[in-house]
Amino acid sequence: MPPLIRRLPIPLLLLTACAGGSAVRTPIPEVTGDTKAISSLRYIDISFGTGALAEPRKCFYVHYTSWLPNGKKFDSSRVLTDKGQPREPVFFLQGAKQVIDGWDIGFEGMRVGGARRLIVPYQLGYGERGNPPVIPARATLTFDVELMAVADPVPRCPTWAEVSQRAP
Structure with missing residues (x-):
């Protein structure tokens, strides 16, 4: 085998390792279940809740973790505060355009206590331009x-x- 061919895989591996930047990326955790769709949004129910139904024009209180297409986690409400305290869930009025469209439609049919994976195409997320510098253009x-x-x-x-004070 010519010497160049023997050495080629090492530079290619180094180039591949360096191409993604310095952030460590871990794969998005696997979930099991049937993949379903609402519009072009896909979702997998991770667990089913038994509480109140997520109905239109209600306030939803949500914990979340979010990933970019390359598997990099870019946000989570489950991260502790600077003082080591748990964060409160985020909340929004469904249908009021306070969140991305994928979130406005992604909770349809859920009940309180349920967990779901949402796979949000860019059209229902941050669009053609993304939300630089964190979310790239056309990102699912x-x-x-x-x-x-x-x-x-x-x-x-x-x-x-x-x-939370009203909860039984």
């Missing part, structure tokens, strides 16, 4: 979401503290 994003509570929005979405 993966979210693991857990529906923690559902509440009426009158006159506004209650805070998590208000909702």
Whole structure:
């Protein structure tokens, strides 16, 4: 075998290892279940809740972890605060365009206590341009979401503290 051919795999491996930047990437965790679709959004139910149904125009309280197409985790509500405290779930009024479209439609049919993986195409996420510098253009994003509570929005979405005090 010519010497160049024997040495070629090593530089290729080094180039491949360096191409993704310095951040360590871990694969998105595997989940099992049937893949379903709402519009062009795909989802897999990880677990089924038994609480209140996620209905249109309700306030949803959600814990989430999100990944880029390359497997890099870019955000999570499960990360502890700087003081080592757990974070509260994020909340939004469903259908009010407070979140990406994939989230506005991705909780359909869920119940409180349920967990779901959302595979959100760029058209239902951050679009053609993405959200630089974190989310690249035309990125399909993966979210693991857990529906923690559902509440009426009158006159506004209650805070998590208000909702969690009502829980049985």
